[in-house]
Amino acid sequence: MTDMLDLTRVTADVGATIKPGPMVTAPPDRAVTDDVLKNVAEGAGINGPLLADLLVAMAIHENTSINMYRALRSYTLNPMLHSAFSSFEQDALEAVGIYTELGQELGVPKYYISPAGRMTEGLNSHMVMSLLASGSADAVTADMKAVEMVMLGANMCVANTMLLAELAEEVDDDHVKGLLMDAVGKLIGPQRHHLEWAIDTRRTMAMTMLQHPVGHKLLTFAENVVAKVKGVAP
Numbered sequence: 214m215t216d217m218l219d220l221t222r223v224t225a226d227v228g229a230t231i232k233p234g235p236m237v238t239a240p241p242d243r244a245v246t247d248d249v250l251k252n253v254a255e256g257a258g259i260n261g262p263l264l265a266d267l268l269v270a271m272a273i274h275e276n277t278s279i280n281m282y283r284a285l286r287s288y289t290l291n292p293m294l295h296s297a298f299s300s301f302e303q304d305a306l307e308a309v310g311i312y313t314e315l316g317q318e319l320g321v322p323k324y325y326i327s328p329a330g331r332m333t334e335g336l337n338s339h340m341v342m343s344l345l346a347s348g349s350a351d352a353v354t355a356d357m358k359a360v361e362m363v364m365l366g367a368n369m370c371v372a373n374t375m376l377l378a379e380l381a382e383e384v385d386d387d388h389v390k391g392l393l394m395d396a397v398g399k400l401i402g403p404q405r406h407h408l409e410w411a412i413d414t415r416r417t418m419a420m421t422m423l424q425h426p427v428g429h430k431l432l433t434f435a436e437n438v439v440a441k442v443k444g445v446a447p
């Protein structure tokens with residue numbers, strides 16, 4: 214598994230290995246096959262290669278969330294959102310560490326990047342790229358989109374952890390079950406908090422805008438939204 218606490222993106226120059234695919238080739242010393250991954254979570258009756266690919270993709274989702282929170286933090290002018298994004302960035306960093314540790318304990322090779330992980334990087338970076346369109350919107354609208362990005366990203370975080378929780382229920386091997394449950398216990402709290410915060414904040418912002426009389430100055434309107442969002446601060 215990757216040492217992603219220290220690395221923003223695991224690429225060839227830092228030793229990434231990958232499973233060759235229909236459009237991906239890798240030199241022999243960088244190629245990982247299902248045969249190499251078959252011992253992941255050995256004895257637990259799980260498809261080891263698939264679990265390795267999923268865990269790497271889950272870690273990468275959290276890793277790219279760090280980038281997303283950094284980008285959102287630099288875009289917003291709203292101090293309440295700024296502080297929420299900073300705190301969520303720390304949680305995402307911790308989540309990467311939890312996934313990294315879990316993967317290594319289950320036998321996922323260090324610096325292995327799964328095809329599912331690379332596609333997760335693509336998906337999440339396109340979401341952040343949508344900030345390029347923020348020049349076409351006022352500050353409050355851009356902030357709404359930022360909160361929606363958190364909502365979409367946090368949904369995936371929660372779904373990933375719930376998948377691990379379900380897997381833990383099914384596994385007979387006590388050691389593997391314990392590792393999975395331990396990770397789930399650490400991950401789920403902050404992830405649920407991010408999701409609930411995003412849903413509440415989006416609703417508050419939207420309701421404020423919807424109830425704002427047409428013709429009022431945008432500044433008063435933005436101040437109103439900031440004041441309301443204070444009520445759902447992290």
Ligand SMILES: [Fe+2]
Nearest residue numbers: 275278305370
């Ligand atoms: Fe997350």
